[in-house]
Structures are given as structure tokens and as C-alpha cells.
Amino acid sequence: xxSFKTVMKSxxxxxxFAAFLYFDFCFAIWVLNGAMGPFITExxxxxxxxxxxxISLPILAxxxxxxxxxxxxxxxxxxxxxxTEMVLIMVAMAYGFFFxxxxxxxxxxxxxxxxxxxxxxxxxxxxxxWFPPQHKGLAMGIAGAGNSGTVLAVLFAPPLAQAYGWxxxxxxxxxxxxxxxxxxxxxxxxxxxxxxxSFREHVSCxxxxxxxxxxxxxxxxxxxxxxxxxxxxTFFYEQFAVTKVEAGRLTMLAALMGSGIRVVxxxxxxxxxxxxxxxxxxxxxxxxxxxxxASPSLLLTTILFMVCFAALGAGNGALFQLVPLRWPTNTAxxxxxxxxxxxxxxxxxxxxxxxxxxxxxxxxxGFVGYAVFTAVVxxxxxxxxxxxxxxxxxxxxxxLAPAEAAQPEPGLIPGAQRA
Numbered sequence: 001x002x003s004f005k006t007v008m009k010s011x012x013x014x015x016x017f018a019a020f021l022y023f024d025f026c027f028a029i030w031v032l033n034g035a036m037g038p039f040i041t042e043x044x045x046x047x048x049x050x051x052x053x054x055i056s057l058p059i060l061a062x063x064x065x066x067x068x069x070x071x072x073x074x075x076x077x078x079x080x081x082x083x084t085e086m087v088l089i090m091v092a093m094a095y096g097f098f099f100x101x102x103x104x105x106x107x108x109x110x111x112x113x114x115x116x117x118x119x120x121x122x123x124x125x126x127x128x129x130w131f132p133p134q135h136k137g138l139a140m141g142i143a144g145a146g147n148s149g150t151v152l153a154v155l156f157a158p159p160l161a162q163a164y165g166w167x168x169x170x171x172x173x174x175x176x177x178x179x180x181x182x183x184x185x186x187x188x189x190x191x192x193x194x195x196x197x198s199f200r201e202h203v204s205c206x207x208x209x210x211x212x213x214x215x216x217x218x219x220x221x222x223x224x225x226x227x228x229x230x231x232x233x234t235f236f237y238e239q240f241a242v243t244k245v246e247a248g249r250l251t252m253l254a255a256l257m258g259s260g261i262r263v264v265x266x267x268x269x270x271x272x273x274x275x276x277x278x279x280x281x282x283x284x285x286x287x288x289x290x291x292x293x294a295s296p297s298l299l300l301t302t303i304l305f306m307v308c309f310a311a312l313g314a315g316n317g318a319l320f321q322l323v324p325l326r327w328p329t330n331t332a333x334x335x336x337x338x339x340x341x342x343x344x345x346x347x348x349x350x351x352x353x354x355x356x357x358x359x360x361x362x363x364x365x366g367f368v369g370y371a372v373f374t375a376v377v378x379x380x381x382x383x384x385x386x387x388x389x390x391x392x393x394x395x396x397x398x399x400l401a402p403a404e405a406a407q408p409e410p411g412l413i414p415g416a417q418r419a
Contacts, residue, residue: 233251
């Protein structure tokens, strides 16, 4: 606790709390269609492939919207960007409550839910912006723990949908969005780490090899987390014939583990290094995915998903301990870019699972594919880290001491290296 108090004193806790709450409620809304997947599938008699596409669409839309919101935040401020986004979300929820009458309308709503998914880069940069580099991993982990919004969605959306109809859930979501909006307006303060840069400087990370290396890792960690969070209610409902509400509760157990461990991942990344933490969690993810191909019992499957989500959540925290070290002057845009491309993994996974079910009769092929991809990225990380250490990060991914830093090449932005 003493260490935690020291970290809090080094920054601005009210802003960190506002960023967490903002991200938490946005995340809950982003995954609503996944949480209500069994209800929507039953209403419109969807095939497994249609269900997978319906679940993946909000993830894809959110991924596309992240980078523009991150750029906007650099010009109007992260607090103002968050406020603007939350107002738009409330308008989108009104559409969902009043105007959905067909599967096509559900797909349109999926695009609108993507507005909430755009919050990632802004929330993490806003929450950690007041904290020094040696504590940004924990601060980002706390703000990023807002992905516990998945827990809120899968815990409350199914019983509300069963009691009042699944369209009514959009109306409830729009109303409760007022809470993080008010907290953001009253308590948050724009961090002082914002610098005025040209658009070219803002998007420079898009043209660097390191940016795309981070993207691939995030496809595994966050893409796996958000993709499975959305698909698990449908998976449990179809694989084990549990009720829709029970499917949500089982998903909640796994999602809660991943959300809570994200903070731990950021903390240990600060202490022992983000690269080391990422190596361990990617190994754990490979093992979990492979064991799930054996179609174990409901209890063992739930435990394996909890382990898998814990690994993915810790990986998310560890990766974003490294982001502000690699891009210290444009963390919001770099985070949004990584979140945008990385979240595409979440859009791929439900489609892969749906197609696996439709054409093979089971989900094993989808798990094998993700396990192989994770193993490949793990091997690449071992190669990439040799170039990173000593250039912009210390051994195992810890903060690089000034005396250890390599001299930057002429013409580079401070804190960046040429691709």
C-alpha cells in the first residue's frame, strides 16, 4: 500500500479515476451486442457465421474510430474528446432503443457501438498523463482496468434483456452513461504532458517498425480479450446448453479475471520489465488456447478461460507500460494507433469461431489458429526486444536510465527511433 500511495501522490488521482470510469462504461457499451448475442441470435434466427459477424462489427468499428479520436484529442484535449465521445454514445443508445427492427438495424447499431470502443487511447493517456515515466505502467494499468466494463455488460445485460427485452438494454445504457460524463466534467483535469506538434509528427509512429510490432502483440492480448469477451456468451450457450443468463455469468468470471490482472500486469511491468511480463503471458496464452481444443468439461473450460483472460489482461497492462517509453511525446496517438490495429484481432476472432462452428461443427480450429499465431508473435518478440533494449528501454523492458540511453539519430522526435 505504501508503494501505491507513493504512485498516487506523484500524479492526479481524480483524473485517473475519471479516466477509469469513462473507459469502464464505454467498454460496457461497446460489448453490449456480444453480451446479448444469444438473445439477438434467437430473435433473428442467425447462423453461426452471421452471429460471429454481428458480434465482430462493433469491435471493427471501434478499432477504426480509435485513431481519429486520438488525433482529435491532441488538438482539443483529452478531457474534451472524452466528453464529446460520451455525448455521442448517449445519442447512439437512443437509436438502439427506438429504431432497431431487423438484423440490418442490429448491424447498424454495431457500427454505432464502435463509438464507445474508440475511447481506449484517450482514456489511458488522460489517466496516466499526470504521472512520471516510472509510474505510468501502473497508472495505465488502473485506467485500462476499465475493460472491466465487459463484466458489467455480461452481468447486467442478459437479466435486463430477459426481463424487459434486449432493446431496452440500450436505453438503460444511455441513461447510466450520464454518470461518467458528470465525473469527467467535474473532476478531471487535462494533463500537462501535451505538446503542440505537426500532424506529421503525430502520425510518425504509423511509419515505424516498432509501431507495427506493438500492433501484432496487441492483436493477441487485447484482440483476444475483446474477441473472447464478446463471443463467450454465445460459446457457453451453444457448447454447454446453459441458459442465456448463466452464459453471461460464466463469461463474467473470465472477464473479471482479465480486467483485474491488467493492473497487476502494469505494476509488474514497472517493477521487472514489460518485455519479460509479455513473454510469460504469451506463453500462458498459447497453453490455454491449446488446452481448450480438447473440449473439456464446463468447469475446466471456465477455469482455462480464466487463466487465458488473466494472461491476456496482464499482457495488455505490460504492453502499455512500454508505449509511453517508446513514444513519450505523442502517447495518445500511438496508443490509439496500436489500439486501432490491435483491436482488429478482436474482430477476427468471433468470425473465426463462427466459421469454425459452421464448417467443422466445433470451435477447436479457431483455438488452434489463435494459438499458432500467438506462438509466432512470441518468437518475434524475442527478436524485436534485442533491438529495443538499450535504445529506448532498459533490460527486460524497464525504464531506461539516462546514462544507458543510446544517442538518437539526427532529425528524430525525442524518445523515438528510426524504423
